[in-house]
Amino acid sequence: MTFEAPHIRVQDLNVHIGDHHILKNISLDIPDKKITSFIGPSGCGKTTLLKTFNRLLDRNKEVRIGGRVLVDGEDIYGKDVEVTGMRRKMGLLSQRPFPLPMSIYDNIAYGPRIHGTRRKKELNGTVEHYLRATGLWEEVKDRLGSPATRLSIGQQQRLCLARGLAVEPEIILGDEPTSALDPLSTQRIEELFLQLKDRYTIVLVTHILRQARRLSDYIVFIYMGEIIEFGPTEEVLLDPKERLTREYVKGYIS
Secondary structure, three states: OOOOOOOEEEEEEEEEEOOEEEEEEEEEEEOOOOEEEEEOOOOOOHHHHHHHOOOHHHHOOOEEEEEEEEEOOEEOOOOOOOHHHHHHOEEEEOOOOOOOOOEHHHHHHHHHHHOOOOOHHHHHHHHHHHHHHOOOHHHHOOOOOOEHHHOOHHHHHHHHHHHHHOOOOOEEEEEOOOOOOOHHHHHHHHHHHHHHOOOOEEEEEOOOHHHHHHHOOEEEEEEOOEEEEEEEHHHHHHOOOOHHHHHHHOOOOO
16 A cells, blocks of 8 residues: 555565564555554564664664665665654654653653753743643642652553653654553553544554554554555454455464
8 A cells, every 4th residue: 555645655675683584575655644553463573663663673783674764755774864863753652661760850851851952941831731742741740850660550651652742753653552551541542642643643563453443544464574464444454355364353363
C-alpha cells in the first residue's frame, strides 16, 4: 500500500545483526496523523523495524543496514543527516516506563532545557501543558518536586509519554507500550493515543490483536522479517488476503 505523501517511507530495507538477516527487503509507506500497528509473532522483526525509524540500532556495532528510511522525504541514514535533530522528531515509548532519576517536573523539563529553553515561566507552562495532555496534571500538580519513581507504573508510562511530547516530536513510536500495565492504565494510554493521532503520526508494535483493532487505522503483519500483508485494520484482521495472515489472526501462528 502506498500513500501520496507518506510521513515515513521505507524502501528496500535490509537489516543484518551479525550473521542473522532480520529484516528482508522491507518497503512500506506510513501515513501522516494515523495509527499504524506492526503485528506478528515474537522475533519476527517488529521491534527491529520500529528501531530503524529513530536509529536506535546504530548503538549495536554488529548491525548492518541497507536501503532507505525517509522521514518527510529525508533519508535518515544519509551521510549528512544530523542524528540528534532527526531523533527529536521521534517520541519513543518503551515496553516498561523509564522515568529519569529526578523529579516529576524535571522529567518533563529535561528535553526542553537541552534544546535551549531556560525561562522558568516557559518551562512551567510546558510542564503543565504536557502533564495535562497525558491526563496527569490533576494527579501530580501538588507534588511536582517528588521523585518520578514514586509514581505508579501506569503514571510513569504517561509521564514518559509527556516527556517525549515535550520536545515537540512529529512521530510517536510505541514498542508494546502497555505490556507492563494493568487494564485501567492500558485503557488510559490507548485513549491518549486516539486523542493524539490528530496531531502526530503514531507507529505501534503490539502483540495484542484486540488492541491493534481498537487503535489502528492500518495494520502491518510481519513474519520472519518480511511484510506479509499491509492494509486497513478491518481488512487485514477480518478479511486477510494472505494465508499466513489468516493463520496468525486465528491463533494458529504464535
